[in-house]
Amino acid sequence: EAGVTQSPRYAVLQEGQAVSFWCDPISGHDTLYWYQQPRDQGPQLLVYFRDEAVIDNSQLPSDRFSAVRPKGTNSTLKIQSAKQGDTATYLCASSLQGEVFFGKGTRLTVV
Amino acid sequence: QQQVRQSPQSLTVWEGETAILNCSYEDSTFDYFPWYRLFPGESPALLIAIRPVSNKKEDGRFTIFFNKREKKLSLHITDSQPGDSATYFCAALDSNYQLIWGSGTKLIIKP
DSSP states (O other), X not given: OOOOEEEOSEEEEOTTOOEEEEXXXXXXXXXXXXXXXXTTSOOEEEEEEETTEEEEOTTSOTTTEEXXXXXXXXXXEEXXXXXXXXXXXXXEEEXXXXXXXXXXXXXXXXX | OOSEEEEOSEEEEETTSOEEEEEEESOTTOOOXXXXXXXXXXXXXXXXXXXXXXXXXXXTTEEEEEETTTTEEEEEXXXXXXXXXXXXXEEEEXXXXXXXXXXXXXXXXXX
16 A cells, blocks of 8 residues: 655755645545644644545645645645745645554755 | 643663653543654654553554553553664544644663
8 A cells, every 4th residue: 555645855945936745645545634844843733634625724824835635635735935934844644534644745945 | 732741851761671751631532642753854653553442552562551541641662772762752633633742752772
């Protein structure tokens, strides 16, 4: 069984640039999460979906971040105008009734 | 208010000893408690998990002891190896399938 797939694995941007992260969850998993993980810290939830519906996006900086999961499968997280403080690893995870599995993440550096 | 607390923040044990990592929680409706291991530069990996119907879960050298009445659980790593050095996160799944994370315990195993 394939795990959670994310792309790209790495991204380097200048401040003000935009970037999109893509996630393909484990087949059949109805819940999909996006986390931000600063270096040497635990994951911090940005947004999560059940099927195509947003369940909680209260921690997503809505002025610059957006996330969609239009068909309840793959998802895209976009940063419109990156800032240096966005430097972190962005993790996608999926679950079905509890067990949450993480992708390898996208390591973003904003210079 | 932190709903999931971990202690100690960091722990150093000698190779071959048992490392004990502690976790407590506030919400009695939490019904799934996974432990994740995080190596530097990698994404969290599910290590072992328990549901409140059990008071113990064992997988090789890793054992969770669970006390529902006191809302406490602990992860015991027996015969610690240098390769076990990592940050360990306790988490709890709420009724909306959102993972509530502890702040992590950094474990160092000295050879």
